[in-house]
Amino acid sequence: xxxxxxxxxxxxxxxxxxxxxxxxxxxxxxxxxxxxxxxxxxxxxxxxxxxxxxxxxxxxxxxxxxxxxxxxxxxxxxxxxxxxxxxxxxxxxxxxxxxxxxxxxxxxxxxxxxxxxxxxxxxxxxxxxxxxxxxxxxxxxxxxxxxxxxxxxxxxxxxxxxxxxxxxxxxxxxxxxxxxxxxxxxxxxxxxxxxxxxxxxxxxxxxxx
Amino acid sequence: xxxxxxxxxxxxxxxxxxxxxxxxxxxxxxxxxxxxxxxxxxxxxxxxxxxxxxxxxxxxxxxxxxxxxxxxxxxxxxxxxxxxxxxxxxxxxxxxxxxxxxxxxxxxxxxxxxxxxxxxxxxxxxxxxxxxxxxxxxxxxxxxxxxxxxxxxxxxxxxxxxxxxxxxxxxxxxxxxxxxxxxxxxxxxxxxxxxxxxxxxxxxxxxxx
DNA sequence: ATGTAATCGTTAAAAAAATAACAATGCATA
DNA sequence: TATGCATTGTTATTTTTTTAACGATTACAT
Numbered sequence: 001x002x003x004x005x006x007x008x009x010x011x012x013x014x015x016x017x018x019x020x021x022x023x024x025x026x027x028x029x030x031x032x033x034x035x036x037x038x039x040x041x042x043x044x045x046x047x048x049x050x051x052x053x054x055x056x057x058x059x060x061x062x063x064x065x066x067x068x069x070x071x072x073x074x075x076x077x078x079x080x081x082x083x084x085x086x087x088x089x090x091x092x093x094x095x096x097x098x099x100x101x102x103x104x105x106x107x108x109x110x111x112x113x114x115x116x117x118x119x120x121x122x123x124x125x126x127x128x129x130x131x132x133x134x135x136x137x138x139x140x141x142x143x144x145x146x147x148x149x150x151x152x153x154x155x156x157x158x159x160x161x162x163x164x165x166x167x168x169x170x171x172x173x174x175x176x177x178x179x180x181x182x183x184x185x186x187x188x189x190x191x192x193x194x195x196x197x198x199x200x201x202x203x204x205x206x207x208x209x
Numbered sequence: 210x211x212x213x214x215x216x217x218x219x220x221x222x223x224x225x226x227x228x229x230x231x232x233x234x235x236x237x238x239x240x241x242x243x244x245x246x247x248x249x250x251x252x253x254x255x256x257x258x259x260x261x262x263x264x265x266x267x268x269x270x271x272x273x274x275x276x277x278x279x280x281x282x283x284x285x286x287x288x289x290x291x292x293x294x295x296x297x298x299x300x301x302x303x304x305x306x307x308x309x310x311x312x313x314x315x316x317x318x319x320x321x322x323x324x325x326x327x328x329x330x331x332x333x334x335x336x337x338x339x340x341x342x343x344x345x346x347x348x349x350x351x352x353x354x355x356x357x358x359x360x361x362x363x364x365x366x367x368x369x370x371x372x373x374x375x376x377x378x379x380x381x382x383x384x385x386x387x388x389x390x391x392x393x394x395x396x397x398x399x400x401x402x403x404x405x406x407x408x409x410x411x412x413x414x415x416x417x418x
Numbered sequence: 419a420t421g422t423a424a425t426c427g428t429t430a431a432a433a434a435a436a437t438a439a440c441a442a443t444g445c446a447t448a
Numbered sequence: 449t450a451t452g453c454a455t456t457g458t459t460a461t462t463t464t465t466t467t468a469a470c471g472a473t474t475a476c477a478t
Binding site: 243244245255259260262263267269270271272273274275 | 423424425426427428
């Protein structure tokens with residue numbers, strides 16, 4: 001029943017949020033939920049929720065609602081979180097280390113295989129069992145270890161260069177934290193995370209209120 | 210010439226991106242730019258750029274384009290980045306420390322005044338000159354130090370509680386990194402940053418390609 | 419000084435997204 | 449087993465957002 005029409009970016013951006021709420025409910029033993037209840041919890045409209053879910057097929061049942069764990073599983077699959085991904089982090093500075101220490105990712109399907117840096121003081125250290133290696137060895141490591149995701153935590157002026165190296169070695173997605181929009185070929189997914197953008201938006205809102 | 214009509218969320222979310230590109234151009238000595246050139250650089254349409262800027266008034270000149278540093282300044286003001294903000298960070302774990310170490314924020318208008326934690330091993334330490342204090346002293350600190358922004362980097366189950374404390378002590382905006390949507394009263398701005406949402410979106414895209 | 423090309427601001431049109439409406443369906447209860 | 453109620457899936461409507469079009473204005477070259 002999967003609709004083959006292209007799913008809009010707006011819907012995709014909401015999927016992780018649904019997943020977050022559903023996972024939480026599942027953990028708390030909630031077995032069923034209606035679009036109405038979910039809309040109250042999440043601050044969306046019930047109509048939007050039903051439309052969103054219907055992009056992927058009918059997960060609910062009339063007169064009943066949605067089975068929480070079933071729905072949660074479906075969304076997990078849609079997002080691709082039922083698979084396993086090998087991850088490396090380029091740049092073992094504060095942010096790189098913070099991401100490496102974040103247990104949440106491991107609990108899902110992402111396994112951080114190594115970190116890379118240029119700093120000799122960092123090379124050789126381990127963060128939560130994840131080794132920091134010389135960035136000169138990154139290319140070989142990617143090629144030999146079936147790495148799917150490259151996290152970019154290097155300074156702005158090295159971000160595109162590091163990204164290019166990852167892409168050349170066959171990485172299929174880039175999660176970039178450098179404060180610049182890195183580019184990739186069409187067949188390599190990229191998420192440019194701009195923490196400062198979010199802070200600036202907050203400044204705007206704070207002054208508007 | 211400021212339009213008083215409410216500016217849409219979509220436009221506001223693009224402002225920091227404009228700011229980022231313009232600041233960069235200014236630093237590189239670019240003096241003028243047309244909506245067309247900017248659209249090429251940023252991957253937007255020229256039409257959208259002109260419309261966005263016109264929400265706030267006419268910053269350009271026909272036949273010429275926009276003066277980069279003038280435009281950059283205007284956007285800085287619109288975002289409220291010409292003011293100064295005092296910031297505290299609740300939670301001095303890896304992410305809290307990473308944010309504290311991020312020089313970029315200091316270079317703008319945000320001054321991190323202190324960090325707070327429950328962990329006795331962390332209390333008393335300093336990160337880049339920023340002291341880590343006992344979280345029990347946070348309320349008094351906020352009240353006595355004119356704090357504008359509260360950054361929440363505590364575990365999920367403490368996030369709302371810490372937010373509430375901040376709000377009660379008069380903080381005007383919350384930048385939350387805990388993996389839960391914290392709520393605030395209407396007169397307190399909030400940005401819930403969900404790093405994992407971005408990673409999950411990346412997983413989706415990677416599988417879709 | 420004049421004409422041409424460039425480019426904005428603004429209005430109009432198109433596309434996308436969100437919301438509302440409602441018929442169809444299955445659950446729950448008597 | 450039959451009836452009513454709840455709730456979905458889906459279609460229609462409204463709203464928002466994006467894109468296109470174009471007249472007005474200015475820089476720049478001749």
